[in-house]
Amino acid sequence: MKPVKTLAAALLASVAFATTAMACEITLRSSDTHPDGYPTVEAVKYMGKLVEERTDGRICVEVFHSAQLGEEKDTIEQTKFGVIDLNRVSMGPFNNLVEETKVVSLPYIFKSVEHMHHVMDGPIGDEILAAFEPHGYVGLAFYDGGSRSFYNKVKPIKSIDDLKGMKVRVMQSDIFVDMMSALGANATPMPYGEVYSAIQTGVIDGAENNWPSFESSGHYEVAGYYTLDEHLIVPEVLVMSKISWDKLSPEDQATVRQAARESVPEMRKMWVAREKASEDKVLAAGVEVITQIDKEPFMAAMDSVYEKHVTSDKLKDLVARIRATD
Template sequence: MNLFTDILKVLVMLTVAILLSACSEFKKDSVSIRLAHGLDVQHPVHVALEYMNTELQRLSGGTMQLVLYPSAQLGSEREIIELLQIGSMGMTKVSANSLEAFVPEMKVFSLPYLFNDQAHYWNTLQGDIGQRLLAAGTQYRVRGLGYFDAGSRSFYTTKQEVHKPSDLNGLKIRVMSSQSAVEMVNTIGGAATPVSFGELYTALQQGIVAGAENNPPSFYFSKHYEVSKFYLLDEHTSIPDVIIVGTHLWDSLTAQQQTWLTEAMNVATEFQKQLWAESTAMSLAKVKEAGVSVVEADKSLFQASVQPIYDELKGTSIEPLVKEIKALGDSK
């Protein structure tokens, strides 16, 4: 019996040693990717990133995972991009607008009324044009992994309804810190006023700005509808969100790990599309319930008002890209 017990102990010890060795090897080969972004945990983008994490763990057999830092815990979009560039952060979600300083071609998405409809939008993003733009950031040490829907941006105001471009004349309209956004609002007739998103509720409440522009979910989840009771569905720009990865991280992954991450991104994109459509419908319903006047714009008036922006593109490096995107929409 003692011999049997001794043999059993040895077998148990060997088993434990093998398991510990396996665990050690797992830890050595596993990858935890830190991903920071500025949105609330209820936002469709964050929910889709959680879904992406689940998918990544499934594809990799538990050897890869995303560690999410929402709500701007680790800084602004630009600050996080800079962390990616030096390898201190793995991934982030940013607006294509925020990438203009790093990938100048991304400026094209800030052009008003660039897309005919949702089909044109996604054919551009998921086709050759969109993929080229994702790769264009490599020289800046960031690489686009894929796109999320960020809807279409529309105007909202605190004091008066807007029906036509002239209704914006002289009104201070908050825009992102982007030259393209400033030019668009000024061309339409407003007075573009850059304000950080975190300070915008107070700026609207105190009358520092008379309005802003954003998509319905952001308008709702930010609670800006509490101080802005007029929302014009003019849908002037459709600027996608971009999931980017630092080349420091990307180059450290094996080919298989890169494939798993890309596949998880593609699945999350399809999931997020549906989430975004549902969130947009819900957000518009909620703000209407809260007393917001939602007006359907005559888009032809606004399209005509921004024609000078397209006229100024003639002879620039962006003009061929615009023509390529427009041709894609016309080929349907």
């Protein structure tokens, strides 16, 4: 199936180029697994608008949403080799490649969304963005990924014991797999696009994600229980292929980088509104939302995850600096 998907993606991309190449000297292809209208998709569109305006139409950004160019794992590879120019990706799939991304993917590393903003908008965020470059990517900006919580079709999760033996989809990340094991569940890594049918058919019992993803994917239609344990507050990252980046002049590079940074506050405004709209839609559909939950046992269970993944002095220092940030 994979070669067919790759061919279809290539054909789709070539059609888009035919319509945009006439107007723009450079067209940057940007990938996102989320649907059109999703805050990350709209943020990259906003960035593209700024770039087009500031280069007098020489550089355009074409956003391919809804996994049109493939699921995240595949698009990460394509971005490295310059087949895709820009990519909005969850941090998890980068964990085994860019060591620093492990730390911001750890459960309960951030005290709140506001704390995450303070960290990622400062020197620590810049340091993590720079860590992508040796691997063939240029880190441009961090977007919000909300607070991730558990949902399933079997029963309400009110305590850590309710997770025992449950088959839960996670991103293809060792940290996420180990997190689920520490909680007593059976982690099932799989692409985001396969989750709906997997829950529906009983291949898995549930998954974990934020309000907008839970809603926009339609997962709330097949998973009637949502527990606000907020175990992860993981920023998402916008990267550019180093191959594509190096083709730009220093002036155009600065324009792209600045436009990406300016898209962040716009994304955050859209995110807050989208979270509320998604929550309202899920509640109206009759999903049982569990808000009263003791997080302490969940947090205590994460000691083994930190011990396994925070092994180098560099990562230990990064954890300490994040925790020391107000």
